[in-house]
Every structure is written in C-alpha cells, then in structure tokens.
Amino acid sequence: MSRGELARVAGATPRGVETALAELGASYEGTGLRLQNAGDEWQIVTAPDHAPQVAAYLGADRLRLSPASLETLAVVAYRQPVTRAEVEAIRGVNCDQTIYTLSSRRLIEERGRKETAGRPILYGTTWEFLECFGLGSLHELPRALTPEGAVLESVAGRGAATPDR
C-alpha cells in the first residue's frame, strides 16, 4: 500500500502517515510481524526470525542461487538501477543467463531505460528480493564488509571517482 493511499483512507497528511508507520513499525518489534518498505510502498510481512515456522506452514521451498547469480544480484542490489553492460563490466563475464534467471525468479526487474546510446534496460531489485532476503527495505542491505573488504571498497571507490589518465 502506498503512503498516498494510506493518507487518503485515513484522512491524514503524508507526514502524519509517516509518523504512524514509524510507530507501527516500532510496535511490531519483538513480534511475529514487521513492516517492509520499498520506495513508497508499505506492507506488513512476517518477521524473518520466524521464517522456518512460516515456511513449514506454507510449504515454501528455500530459494537457492548459484554463486554467479548471487554476484549479479549483488551488483544489481548495490548499484541499482544498473544496465546489463554495467554488471558485465564489473563481473567480467557475460551475464545474460544470470539476469534472465534472476528476472524469472522475480528478484530483479526492469526499471526503465538508460538515456544513453541504445537506451539499454536498467535493472533494479524487486519487492520479492526484499522478502527473500528478509530485508525491511533497501536501507537494510548489509553494508558491513570484512576489514579487507572495507579497504578494497574505499580504494575501488577512489579508483572509480578519479580514473587514471
């Protein structure tokens, strides 16, 4: 449900809705539910801690992804929106297949087109992605890296910002 819809139904201002959502989210802490949010959309979902029980009840299969798919997914998740060519440049391999796999599993989706030559498709993660990884929103994507990783990222980031000329 979008914030606008909530405001219309409740007869409240978007700001009021935001406050109420924050309160609701806080009140769910320690319970079996939580709020999940992507962009302007909000939904009540089950808390990830109870996933084994809920999965058993629903008879849900655990999602499995190959290392290649996970890498592509990681690039899309942390760099979105991103084109296939950009993913391939980072991974150094053709990513047709993994992008197809991730799309057909509704973990990534098209997010319009990049206004460059050829207008390539941009990809971003989906609502299902948040659900499958138990993330309340994209802000909850794991940011922490190993100490080595953190060094690598800072150096990699610098390299990207000031290309060697």
Added chain:
Amino acid sequence: MESQAPRVTVEGFDGPLDLLLELVEEKRLDILTVRLGDLADAYLARVRALEALPAEEVSAFLALASRLVLLKARSLLPSLEPLPVEEGETEEELRARLLEYAVVRERADALGDRLRAGERAFHREGGTVELPPRGGEIEALASAFSRVLALAARHREEDIVAPAERYSVEQRTAEIEELVAAQAEVSFATLLGASPTVGFAVVTFIALLDLYRRLVVDLRQDELFGEILITRREPASAPS
C-alpha cells in the same frame, strides 16, 4: 538448484576476474600492491586447462590473459614499451576492476549467507478482499424478493389461463422507439406495465436489447436494484 541456468564454470571459476582474484588469494598476495603481470604465468596455466569450454567463454579468459602478458612484458622491458594511453587498460585500471569485483564477491557472499540462514519474510497471500458492490441494502433485497414472489404467483395464473396473446419483437421495438422519442426517458418498469405476462416481458426485453445494440437508446442503472432508465441516443450517433 538452478536448473534452468546452464552455468559454465572453469573448475569453479565464474569468470576471468574470479580466476585472477582466486590466484591472488591463493598466493596470499596483497591485491593493492601485487604486480598483476607477475600472475600471467599462473593464470595462463589455469586457462590452458579450459579447452572444453565454448569459444565465447574462453575468449573472455584469453582477453585477460593477453592483458596480463602485456603487463608482464612491460614490466620486464620498461624501456622498450612506452605507454601509449590508447593502448587499453593499464595495470591500475585492471587493479581497480579487480578491487571492485572483490567487493562485489564479498557482497554476494553476504547475500548468500542470508539466503542460507533462511531468515526471510512472507506476505499474506491473496491480496485485498473483494468487497461486494455498495448499495446492497437489506430492504432492497427484501423488496426484490417480494417482487419475485408476486411474479411467481402470476406464473401460476398464466399456466391456468394460458392466454393466447402473441407479441412480435418488431412491433414492440417500434412501440418503445416511439415512446422514447416522445418522452426522452422511460423506465423499464413503465415499459413492462403493472402486471406483465412472461411473454410480454421477454419480448420487451429483447426489443430493448435490440434497440441498444442498434445504438438507438442508452441504458442506465444508477444503483443496485434501481430502476433501469432508457434514454434516446443523440440522433447524430445513431445509424440510419
């Protein structure tokens, strides 16, 4: 498992960068300072084992191999190899790519851990409950039912009386058309009259549908169980 993805890997390597990174880690080298050209031999040794791969996959590995060999050659013969900028990726650019890839792989591992931990969320299936249309008042239902009962009672009378009336749809159509032309708006109940026989009601209904199909009249029902109103269409939109 990922059945629909025929994934090509080289002894478990997902690509040239993956293989290169693996070599750096195996040899416990510092990715920030290692001279990448020094890895050319080890890299080539691994790539030689790849003959079974499709050409397009191997080409990606070979492209990186040639880059590494070039870097190695330059470091061995610095005087003979001035560095024209256009000549492609420098060691630092390749290192930047490798670093970026190393971060991505770490992110991917973290996501994979989350997946294996199975701590996911579920939403409620089924979406929004479908609500019936508004206006389904209990009184409306009751009065509709009493009308049905009245009709049912009349059916029996008809069965007994068995009137020999004959209605023609053409005739009824003409009548309705005339009526609508005169009054602009007529209700369906008016057309049926106070106590229509089944035959009369059916013919009236078919005539009305025919008029609607021919775009002569418009039909409107403002609320559930409400009156059906028949209005004349603007002559402009009506075919001759």
